[in-house]
Amino acid sequence: MRTLGLDVGTRTIGVAASDAMGWTAQGVETIKFPENQLNKALPRLEELIKEHEVSKIIVGLPKNMNNTIGPRGEACLSFAEKLKSTFDLEVEMWDERLSTMAAQRMLISADVSRKKRKQVIDKMAAVVILQGYLDSKQF
Template sequence: MRWLGLDVGTKTIGVAVSDELGFTAQGVETIPSGDEQPNVSIKRLKELIELYQPSQIIVGDPKNMNGSTGPRAESIHRFAERIERKTGLPVVLWDERLTTVSAEQTLISADVSRKKRKQVIDKIAAVFILQSYLDAHPQKISGGGTDE
């Protein structure tokens, strides 16, 4: 079973996917988003869903530091509902506070240039969002043996 993770920005959507066992998240790509290209992003998401066959989509929920939601979060919630309608897959909103900051710090510590960071930041943030979700929801592997 796989999960697809999304970091939805105003200009791009970072995409990550889990391994089949749901242990780790890997970055896939960054696709155009925003008001200028909403159909492009939905079309590409459908292609990625066809390719990876996720059972669920995890979308970063940009809550304020105090836990409240603002206009950006409301916009993301509408986009998540649209993804759910268009793909037929369940969508879970997952707290993404500080994921972009963490992704930026990780890229800086890896000595990635500013130009390159700008190109991959949303994809890395999607990895952080999805990995956070996977860590909070460990998958149970059913084997042929007995439970101990």
């Protein structure tokens, strides 16, 4: 069974999936939805959960640098609860501070154009979140 990693935003959800062994994270896609209407993303998430045979979901938790949780973090926590009740899967939160910046640096170092970076940044942030989680479980 695989793990799904999510980078939840106000209009997009970046999605990454682990390999079957739980060692590596690969970008899957970016789900787009109307602003602040996360529920519109649930049907596509359900398809991805079935397609990738997911047993666990990791949701990035955007904390402030002082470790407090702001409005975006509260929205992610609420969405995680919705995922738990909708899909009856284990859902864990993962501190995603600076994940988008890390993804941005990876894409820049790979010489990806600004236009293409914008198209894949959420998916890459999901990869950073999921890979961080998977790496923490290796030891």
